[in-house]
Amino acid sequence: MATVTLLADDELSDEARAVFDDIRATRKSDFVNNFWRALAHDPVTLKRTWESIKAVMGPGALDPKMKEMLYIAVSIAHGCSYCIHSHTASARAKGMSEAEFHELLAIVGMASETNRLVTALGVEVDAEYEVR
Amino acid sequence: MATVTLLADDELSDEARAVFDDIRATRKSDFVNNFWRALAHDPVTLKRTWESIKAVMGPGALDPKMKEMLYIAVSIAHGCSYCIHSHTASARAKGMSEAEFHELLAIVGMASETNRLVTALGVEVDAEYEVR
Amino acid sequence: MATVTLLADDELSDEARAVFDDIRATRKSDFVNNFWRALAHDPVTLKRTWESIKAVMGPGALDPKMKEMLYIAVSIAHGCSYCIHSHTASARAKGMSEAEFHELLAIVGMASETNRLVTALGVEVDAEYEVR
Amino acid sequence: MATVTLLADDELSDEARAVFDDIRATRKSDFVNNFWRALAHDPVTLKRTWESIKAVMGPGALDPKMKEMLYIAVSIAHGCSYCIHSHTASARAKGMSEAEFHELLAIVGMASETNRLVTALGVEVDAEYEVR
Amino acid sequence: MATVTLLADDELSDEARAVFDDIRATRKSDFVNNFWRALAHDPVTLKRTWESIKAVMGPGALDPKMKEMLYIAVSIAHGCSYCIHSHTASARAKGMSEAEFHELLAIVGMASETNRLVTALGVEVDAEYEVR
Amino acid sequence: MATVTLLADDELSDEARAVFDDIRATRKSDFVNNFWRALAHDPVTLKRTWESIKAVMGPGALDPKMKEMLYIAVSIAHGCSYCIHSHTASARAKGMSEAEFHELLAIVGMASETNRLVTALGVEVDAEYEVR
Numbered sequence: 001m002a003t004v005t006l007l008a009d010d011e012l013s014d015e016a017r018a019v020f021d022d023i024r025a026t027r028k029s030d031f032v033n034n035f036w037r038a039l040a041h042d043p044v045t046l047k048r049t050w051e052s053i054k055a056v057m058g059p060g061a062l063d064p065k066m067k068e069m070l071y072i073a074v075s076i077a078h079g080c081s082y083c084i085h086s087h088t089a090s091a092r093a094k095g096m097s098e099a100e101f102h103e104l105l106a107i108v109g110m111a112s113e114t115n116r117l118v119t120a121l122g123v124e125v126d127a128e129y130e131v132r
Numbered sequence: 133m134a135t136v137t138l139l140a141d142d143e144l145s146d147e148a149r150a151v152f153d154d155i156r157a158t159r160k161s162d163f164v165n166n167f168w169r170a171l172a173h174d175p176v177t178l179k180r181t182w183e184s185i186k187a188v189m190g191p192g193a194l195d196p197k198m199k200e201m202l203y204i205a206v207s208i209a210h211g212c213s214y215c216i217h218s219h220t221a222s223a224r225a226k227g228m229s230e231a232e233f234h235e236l237l238a239i240v241g242m243a244s245e246t247n248r249l250v251t252a253l254g255v256e257v258d259a260e261y262e263v264r
Numbered sequence: 265m266a267t268v269t270l271l272a273d274d275e276l277s278d279e280a281r282a283v284f285d286d287i288r289a290t291r292k293s294d295f296v297n298n299f300w301r302a303l304a305h306d307p308v309t310l311k312r313t314w315e316s317i318k319a320v321m322g323p324g325a326l327d328p329k330m331k332e333m334l335y336i337a338v339s340i341a342h343g344c345s346y347c348i349h350s351h352t353a354s355a356r357a358k359g360m361s362e363a364e365f366h367e368l369l370a371i372v373g374m375a376s377e378t379n380r381l382v383t384a385l386g387v388e389v390d391a392e393y394e395v396r
Numbered sequence: 397m398a399t400v401t402l403l404a405d406d407e408l409s410d411e412a413r414a415v416f417d418d419i420r421a422t423r424k425s426d427f428v429n430n431f432w433r434a435l436a437h438d439p440v441t442l443k444r445t446w447e448s449i450k451a452v453m454g455p456g457a458l459d460p461k462m463k464e465m466l467y468i469a470v471s472i473a474h475g476c477s478y479c480i481h482s483h484t485a486s487a488r489a490k491g492m493s494e495a496e497f498h499e500l501l502a503i504v505g506m507a508s509e510t511n512r513l514v515t516a517l518g519v520e521v522d523a524e525y526e527v528r
Numbered sequence: 529m530a531t532v533t534l535l536a537d538d539e540l541s542d543e544a545r546a547v548f549d550d551i552r553a554t555r556k557s558d559f560v561n562n563f564w565r566a567l568a569h570d571p572v573t574l575k576r577t578w579e580s581i582k583a584v585m586g587p588g589a590l591d592p593k594m595k596e597m598l599y600i601a602v603s604i605a606h607g608c609s610y611c612i613h614s615h616t617a618s619a620r621a622k623g624m625s626e627a628e629f630h631e632l633l634a635i636v637g638m639a640s641e642t643n644r645l646v647t648a649l650g651v652e653v654d655a656e657y658e659v660r
Numbered sequence: 661m662a663t664v665t666l667l668a669d670d671e672l673s674d675e676a677r678a679v680f681d682d683i684r685a686t687r688k689s690d691f692v693n694n695f696w697r698a699l700a701h702d703p704v705t706l707k708r709t710w711e712s713i714k715a716v717m718g719p720g721a722l723d724p725k726m727k728e729m730l731y732i733a734v735s736i737a738h739g740c741s742y743c744i745h746s747h748t749a750s751a752r753a754k755g756m757s758e759a760e761f762h763e764l765l766a767i768v769g770m771a772s773e774t775n776r777l778v779t780a781l782g783v784e785v786d787a788e789y790e791v792r
Contacts, residue, residue, distance in 0.1 A: 003349060035249075038250075038255050041366060048712060055708065062235050070205050079608070080248075085261040099192075103199075104194070110203075111203045113506065114181065116210070125213065128165070133659075136659060184576060206512075209380065216386065237381055237705065241377040242377065248734075263530055263531055303777065305626065306630035321770075326760055338736075338772060349785045349786075374717075379735055379743050381699065385662060387694045387698050387742050393746055393749045397650050400650075430653075441645075445645070503585070507599045518530035519534075525616075609779070641773040648768060648769075
């Protein structure tokens, strides 16, 4: 089920096609995944989202594999199955080992457990953690 | 506000004190943060939680700084202010630079945005992402 | 998959049938969607939920289309795919244009991003926003 | 901080006062907590919410203490600190022991951990769990 | 869709097989559900998770049926469909009646509604709820 | 508590100052709220976020007041108190009446309730809602 159709390459507006061209050039692959085909109904949001993703996930202080793993962690906490699948595929393509993937899952699980315990107990932030 | 009191060292049961001793020995610091002082009312959960955290956050495939950053990412998505503060302090203590911290936040923000866009559009997982 | 069966019209209790009759009369349509057919196992909750929805979504200060769009926004943030689909259908039936739908999605996406950035940064509410 | 003021008894509309009277009569206590004082700006939602709560939390198949504990569990998962505090107070008033409270927290923590692990792994529901 | 394959009994490592043996012995059933078959790729997390679950869900202050119902409540709030289905099956197997299940759902629904109303209104915790 | 300090005008980098100048010019007000002062430590994310917000919340298919109300709805569901306060202030400044605010809250509450009921029941999307 979906709330919009997925646009095929020959259904794209010129603005959307330009974004797809950049996605293909940036990723050096002809494959454009469904998320962009759904978002293509709104070329303005498509362009802004792609350019933001490209900037945030591009070269920076953290290595690309690590960035994908952070993306996976957030997607799990938000329950976005599509995002978990797409970014797990990307992380593996960028070198994430199965041992690293399972360690990521164990961390997400433990963080989820302690996040809720802390919330339930209503723990006040220690003065030691204050930023001045 | 809290739903339990924070236990001082002289209010701990023997089982809880043993866990506090291990926390101090493991971290090589006398400081024990409020989360453990709230959890200490239940020595069984205190022990299980501490030992699980120690196992999950200990030496493994990912480096310690990276593990803390994944913990922060999940804590942000779950809205646990205490956890964000405590793990940000840990990540900084383990060498996270301000540039890395801000990159982490930018990734968490973008992931949150696309997680919701994908959910709203009801995008089906691409066959290319299938694990066989 | 479901945790209860969906009840057909001839499987309804008298109390549930009375609610279905009111749903049909209120909506001026014979179609009763799956949510009500699952909830019909509990006629008391079925009746209370339907009457609350009818009161909240009925004539008021906001126009019907806008109310459906607010319902969609919350359903996206809660990851309820069924609710997103049913209320998107209702919003379109009440006149939501595709441009309005895509603007709604862009707002939900940006709000999700800034919600998490604010939470990560631990920003204190400005005194200017205080209600006295 | 709040987005509305808290109404004192002498600031209530007649409709709101009638609800406060019923809250006091039902609870056999003169104390009316802040939630109702904030909601009192909207007597219609105040009345509907109070009557729904009274119906759902009143005598039924589950005992009152257990109902409060389920309320706490959901409030923890939603990160509602106020709700956690108010329903923990109610559960204790209805006989929840500290051992029961800590067991509740341990369950909420474990459920949070496995909820996220399952989501991360994308586990399909076993046919054995299907309801026919 | 899944991010890992489900392991059959003859694909298990010795460490994973030992955990499966304990799951079967503890539950007095040969059936091992998909969650454990997905988690089995990481025997360390499999063992820690199973032993934590066994400890938390085992004999204690709360009765087994009630524990499963708390697990369901958290799983609903986290939107984990698999967990809702598996723990609803467990709760029914442990004696949860349909009346109790529907009462649980009504409580989860009301808690969700008031959790968000309280958050929206920014209600401060009453001094009466303070733990000293 | 916060994880970064709030930057005063005289602590801004040139890039951050340029964004603050645009915020002031766009809003026709000298007041710059805390969110931007926290985000200013990362001028790149500050600039991208501000320009995205300006584009998404600027003139479009939906009226400005309605856009702020959608922002509030999402912020409530994500439990971002700061965002709820800042966007409620903006919505009121753009003409949201108290009756409209309370109607918004009632809708968010009902959506939260039915979102969780639907998730708990595992309701399949009706074919009638399919987009072709």
